[in-house]
Amino acid sequence: MLTYTLKRLLQGIVTVWFIATATFVAMHAVPGDPLANERATTEQIRRNLEQRYGLDRPVSEQYVVYLEGMLRGDFGISFTQENRRVNDIIRENFPVSATLGILAVTYAALGGILFGALTALFRNRLPDLVIMFLVILGISVPSFVVAALSQLALVDMNAFLGFSLLPVAGWGTLRHMIVPSMVLGLGTMAYLARLMRSSMLEITNSDFIRTARAKGLPPARIFLKHQLRNAILPVVTVLGPAIAAITTGGFVVELVFAIPGLGRSFVEAVQQLDYTVIMGTTVFYGGFLVSMVIVVDLLYGWIDPRVRLE
Amino acid sequence: MSVALRFSAADFEPVATERTLQAASRPSLSYWQDTWRRLKQNRRASASLGTVVALGALAVAGPWVWRVDPSAQDVDQISQAPAWPPSALIVEPYTAWGGVTAEPTQPGDVVTDVRLAEPATTQAVRLVWEPVIGAAGYVVYRSVYDPAPDRALGLPVGEMVGANRASFEDRLDLEPRRYWYSVVVMDGSRAERETYAALVVDAVRTVSAEDAESRGWAQNAGALEPGDRIDLPYHPLGTDYLGRDLFARLMYGARVSLFIGVVAPLLFVLVGIVWGSAAGFMGGRADQLLMRFADFVIALPFLLFVILFKIAFGIGPGESGVFPMLVALVLLGWPSTARLVRGQILQVRQEGYVSASQLLGARTSYLVFRHMIPQTMGVILVTLTFAVPSAIFTEAFLSFIGMGVAPPTPSWGSMANEGIRTMLSHPHELLFPAVIISVTVLAFNLLGDGLRDALDVRMRGRE
Numbered sequence: 001m002l003t004y005t006l007k008r009l010l011q012g013i014v015t016v017w018f019i020a021t022a023t024f025v026a027m028h029a030v031p032g033d034p035l036a037n038e039r040a041t042t043e044q045i046r047r048n049l050e051q052r053y054g055l056d057r058p059v060s061e062q063y064v065v066y067l068e069g070m071l072r073g074d075f076g077i078s079f080t081q082e083n084r085r086v087n088d089i090i091r092e093n094f095p096v097s098a099t100l101g102i103l104a105v106t107y108a109a110l111g112g113i114l115f116g117a118l119t120a121l122f123r124n125r126l127p128d129l130v131i132m133f134l135v136i137l138g139i140s141v142p143s144f145v146v147a148a149l150s151q152l153a154l155v156d157m158n159a160f161l162g163f164s165l166l167p168v169a170g171w172g173t174l175r176h177m178i179v180p181s182m183v184l185g186l187g188t189m190a191y192l193a194r195l196m197r198s199s200m201l202e203i204t205n206s207d208f209i210r211t212a213r214a215k216g217l218p219p220a221r222i223f224l225k226h227q228l229r230n231a232i233l234p235v236v237t238v239l240g241p242a243i244a245a246i247t248t249g250g251f252v253v254e255l256v257f258a259i260p261g262l263g264r265s266f267v268e269a270v271q272q273l274d275y276t277v278i279m280g281t282t283v284f285y286g287g288f289l290v291s292m293v294i295v296v297d298l299l300y301g302w303i304d305p306r307v308r309l310e
Numbered sequence: 311m312s313v314a315l316r317f318s319a320a321d322f323e324p325v326a327t328e329r330t331l332q333a334a335s336r337p338s339l340s341y342w343q344d345t346w347r348r349l350k351q352n353r354r355a356s357a358s359l360g361t362v363v364a365l366g367a368l369a370v371a372g373p374w375v376w377r378v379d380p381s382a383q384d385v386d387q388i389s390q391a392p393a394w395p396p397s398a399l400i401v402e403p404y405t406a407w408g409g410v411t412a413e414p415t416q417p418g419d420v421v422t423d424v425r426l427a428e429p430a431t432t433q434a435v436r437l438v439w440e441p442v443i444g445a446a447g448y449v450v451y452r453s454v455y456d457p458a459p460d461r462a463l464g465l466p467v468g469e470m471v472g473a474n475r476a477s478f479e480d481r482l483d484l485e486p487r488r489y490w491y492s493v494v495v496m497d498g499s500r501a502e503r504e505t506y507a508a509l510v511v512d513a514v515r516t517v518s519a520e521d522a523e524s525r526g527w528a529q530n531a532g533a534l535e536p537g538d539r540i541d542l543p544y545h546p547l548g549t550d551y552l553g554r555d556l557f558a559r560l561m562y563g564a565r566v567s568l569f570i571g572v573v574a575p576l577l578f579v580l581v582g583i584v585w586g587s588a589a590g591f592m593g594g595r596a597d598q599l600l601m602r603f604a605d606f607v608i609a610l611p612f613l614l615f616v617i618l619f620k621i622a623f624g625i626g627p628g629e630s631g632v633f634p635m636l637v638a639l640v641l642l643g644w645p646s647t648a649r650l651v652r653g654q655i656l657q658v659r660q661e662g663y664v665s666a667s668q669l670l671g672a673r674t675s676y677l678v679f680r681h682m683i684p685q686t687m688g689v690i691l692v693t694l695t696f697a698v699p700s701a702i703f704t705e706a707f708l709s710f711i712g713m714g715v716a717p718p719t720p721s722w723g724s725m726a727n728e729g730i731r732t733m734l735s736h737p738h739e740l741l742f743p744a745v746i747i748s749v750t751v752l753a754f755n756l757l758g759d760g761l762r763d764a765l766d767v768r769m770r771g772r773e
Contacts, residue, residue, distance in 0.1 A: 019609065142707070142723075142726070143707075145726065145747070
């Protein structure tokens with residue numbers, strides 16, 4: 001287990017280095033003058049700005065400085081908001097995105113497992129058909145449409161009630177979080193439910209379930225102890241990619257619901273071509289995703305010992 | 311007594327065997343014929359296939375049939391919901407109206423007998439009423455909703471000073487729809503009274519013959535008589551916030567969205583096949599190197615890097631931005647196919663029939679084209695089908711956050727993005743692109759499911 005953990009960690013570090021390099025290369029390939037929308041009106045100001053952002057040095061040196069900064073966890077100064085460090089922007093916005101993401105993942109995992117199990121239990125009967133229809137809808141409708149429609153529904157609901165039960169947009173209290181996290185988790189939940197269903201159906205036909213039935217165990221016990229526990233395994237494997245999908249899917253939800261998260265600040269940075277914020281956020285996200293995948297892998301190795309022997 | 315047995319040579323001929331005793335056979339089906347048969351039997355999959363073909367036809371042939379410029383603005387029909395073909399009544403050109411003054415005959419808080427001086431048109435709405443003794447003046451409001459429930463009178467369109475003013479002419483941006491006009495009396499200190507007199511008016515779309523010609527609705531103004539009706543440009547699915555025809559935009563958008571949605575997966579699956587089979591064949595150090603690189607690319611946060619690459623490739627003025635998006639999708643999309651193909655190749659390489667073929671002296675190219683590719687084709691086809699909806703989603707997502715196709719080129723994602731701004735007042739602008747994206751994604755997903763089941767060898771030959 002220790003060797004496996006170390007190996008995964010080392011792989012993760014190399015991956016993050018690759019992400020950082022790819023980001024650096026992509027951002028340096030952007031055409032145009034990075035100081036074009038700055039107030040670099042005179043030569044002196046331009047020289048000072050170039051010095052401040054290290055643009056006066058050769059690219060190879062910039063790369064070394066950039067990697068050193070990353071190692072120290074320092075992402076530099078924002079291009080458009082000159083008195084702010086990228087670290088401050090991340091520190092301020094990431095907790096919001098993380099809260100939203102954790103809620104969405106929880107909701108997606110619980111809902112996916114529950115609905116998937118229900119469809120398998122009621123195979124080809126009404127609950128199965130209804131849930132599968134909703135699942136297909138959840139997979140096919142883009143998240144920004146779901147977000148917009150749920151906002152519309154919130155407006156109507158609040159107008160009908162005469163007071164604001166659940167706010168239409170914004171951030172702050174738990175009531176602000178309920179609907180955005182549900183919208184964010186919906187696609188993943190649908191995907192997990194489908195996976196759970198096929199996994200459950202496969203196990204229903206396996207030998208140990210037949211044995212359990214034959215020795216007269218109560219159906220509820222078979223369902224919970226034997227079927228559900230084994231069927232959850234494949235769901236755990238896709239949780240890593242699912243977390244990745246949810247964190248980047250957060251962009252849309254944050255934009256539509258006006259949530260001050262990292263996704264929204266990334267989109268704003270892209271629109272204003274704020275080089276350092278774009279680079280910092282990408283590497284931060286990349287590192288976060290890589291560590292999530294590693295955590296899920298280790299978790300899976302702990303649950304299912306067959307994996308770490310490979 | 312003896313029986314003479316005479317045998318001739320003919321008696322020693324072998325008896326002809328009847329070969330058609332009982333044959334339980336069925337026509338032989340190749341793997342692909344069988345797959346096609348099973349796909350056709352799957353009702354959901356064949357319906358999806360039909361939908362996909364119809365969408366393709368809409369994108370290719372649609373703009374040839376419905377020849378409306380998707381970026382032409384119809385300023386007379388902005389944010390028009392789907393409706394019957396609109397028409398306009400030809401009227402005399404507008405002439406100024408002096409208005410009506412009348413001596414007030416009765417006191418009161420509110421004017422009485424609000425009526426139309428002449429039929430309401432989009433040219434002008436002319437109201438007259440019985441004035442009130444002691445009024446300092448009158449304020450006229452116009453609303454598109456019934457003001458009754460909470461006295462929301464709407465837009466103040468005019469203020470008349472003097473007790474004897476008894477008319478008002480509204481010419482402000484009139485549309486062919488229902489209006490609620492309210493007249494409020496101002497008292498001595500020019501404060502408005504609480505009560506109001508209301509009139510519901512249905513304005514009729516009218517146009518003068520000269521205007522009709524100058525707007526291109528009619529060829530020859532001289533041939534038009536007041537009272538004639540002329541047809542206006544028809545927008546079957548309505549128009550957007552700039553008055554552009556939604557139907558035309560949806561079809562041109564289909565060209566953009568389906569182009570990206572189909573071509574990007576085709577390209578990256580191709581790259582993946584080459585990369586994966588190279589890794590699978592070469593094996594050893596080369597395989598490790600190639601696959602390690604694929605692992606790195608997979609670990610890149612997909613959407614962030616699509617955006618990064620899109621900025622890096624830049625969009626020049628006047629370009630639509632389709633090409634940078636294609637490149638970004640291909641650069642990031644190939645590794646999963648490469649992994650899949652490599653796994654398949656490794657698996658197929660170990661099969662007995664491949665070794666047998668090799669023993670019989672088959673060349674590598676024969677092995678590849680006869681055994682490897684047909685074996686992996688099914689899996690690749692399923693991957694391709696599932697890659698299309700995700701590419702369409704990515705395009706829509708990027709256009710939605712403003713990083714996708716540049717305006718005025720329509721794509722479904724950018725149309726949905728524009729539709730969201732007006733979704734409260736004109737929901738159809740969001741609804742149509744959203745529905746067509748969902749239908750497309752659904753069709754490709756169900757088709758992928760059906761293909762996967764149909765290609766499953768375990769199901770072969772079953773009904």
